Amino acid sequence: MDHYLLETLNTTTAYMEEHLLEPLCLDDIAARVNISKFHLLRIWKGATNTGLMEYVRRRRIALSLGDLLHHQNSIDFISAKYSFGSERAYNRVFKDEYQTTPAKWRRNPVPLNIMDRFNTGLLGRAAEGLVYFRSMSVLPAFSIAGHQMRINDRENASSLEATERAVHFFYHDRLRIENPVHKDVYIGFTSVPEPYEGSTLYQPSLQISTSSIIPPDMQVRHVQAHKYGVFTYIGLHRPEELSALTLQEVWKYIFGTWMPAAQIDLPEHFSFEWVNYAKCSKQYCECDLYFPVSVL
Incomplete structure (x- = not known):
């Protein structure tokens, strides 16, 4: 079909x-x-x-x-x-x-x-969804708050632990942050420890400002201004079903083809998902994937 x-x-x-x-x-x-x-x-x-x-x-x-x-x-x-x-x-x-x-x-x-x-023809397939390179973008410095956790990348491909934690954060912990910048925009922040030993740090989060009130059990991360390569994924499913399994073809292309060509040289390796739930529904998911290229 x-x-x-x-x-x-x-x-x-x-x-x-x-x-x-x-x-x-x-x-x-x-x-x-x-x-x-x-x-x-x-x-x-x-x-x-x-x-x-x-x-x-x-x-x-x-x-x-x-x-x-x-x-x-x-x-x-x-x-x-x-x-x-x-x-x-x-x-x-x-x-x-x-x-x-x-x-x-x-x-x-x-x-x-x-x-x-x-x-x-410029669109790539990702399971039943599609992904494309949207733009090179510059984002000013921003801050996020959420619960950081260590995720075993191999186990996550089958257990979908990161997805479960993300869903729990959005429907429960997110509501505990007062005055976030965008209450309906989920940011899934992934950082790669050095040396990489098979696991990454994942932080389901919201963007915050100086007027936000953050629960004491949440971690705050400050992200410097960067230039990013931005990819957009769309799929005919709920955003809660977005997972490493869904995006495995995307990661393969980004890490195997795009990143080597982009000549990335950064002191810290990270990326994040940006999901605006106002654009999504039970039958539609849209997610922007940000990959830093250089520090500004």
């Missing part, structure tokens, strides 16, 4: 690309893919980091650049061709995207970063 998420994303992309010069609406797209609008929006946003109709709009603008360069058609004609409704609307969205107008760019073309066709 085909991978459901990949099939959904491929069908959605193909349908939108084939009908970019026609009126398109969310109802039409969802009906073509045969899933609810809400579910489709969540899957698309999770996989592309772009809204569905935003993608349509930006793809139309990108395709219109060829008309501006190679045809003498009026701006009004081009706006109608790409379903912008009016020259005024086309000018507005073009300027929002490229900080210039179509007429100015036509007279003096300069390089532009465009929204290209979404390529599902």
Whole structure:
């Protein structure tokens, strides 16, 4: 059986690309893919980091650049061709995207970063979910609080101890932290002791600030500002089912392929999962995986 998420994303992309010069609406797209609008929006946003109709709009603008360069058609004609409704609307969205107008760019073309066709080939499979490299990001220093524990990596692959501890923290211990930065954002922080002897330190936690009140039995960790490689995982299951078993293909790629190419040189080795429960449901999980590249 085909991978459901990949099939959904491929069908959605193909349908939108084939009908970019026609009126398109969310109802039409969802009906073509045969899933609810809400579910489709969540899957698309999770996989592309772009809204569905935003993608349509930006793809139309990108395709219109060829008309501006190679045809003498009026701006009004081009706006109608790409379903912008009016020259005024086309000018507005073009300027929002490229900080210039179509007429100015036509007279003096300069390089532009465009929204290209979404390529599902850039997505990797992780069990029944998908993962992709989202961005290189800079995070300022932050602090977390939670219970740190030692996890045997080999045993955790079968016992799923880290997942059980994470679930317990989120539904019980998390509520004991007063005034966290984001009460619904779970951070699973993993640090690797030196020398590595088969176990890591795992800390289910929340981000805290100076106004947070932390129970005395919890550990506080301060993380310096770093540059990170950020991967996003999406899956059609509850976030509580996210585990080392689910992500084993992700770890294989990150540690075996991405990290050697990234030329990472850090005094401390760690990573963390960032799960915003406001984006998740009983049928959907979205998780960002942060891997530091350098200290800032």
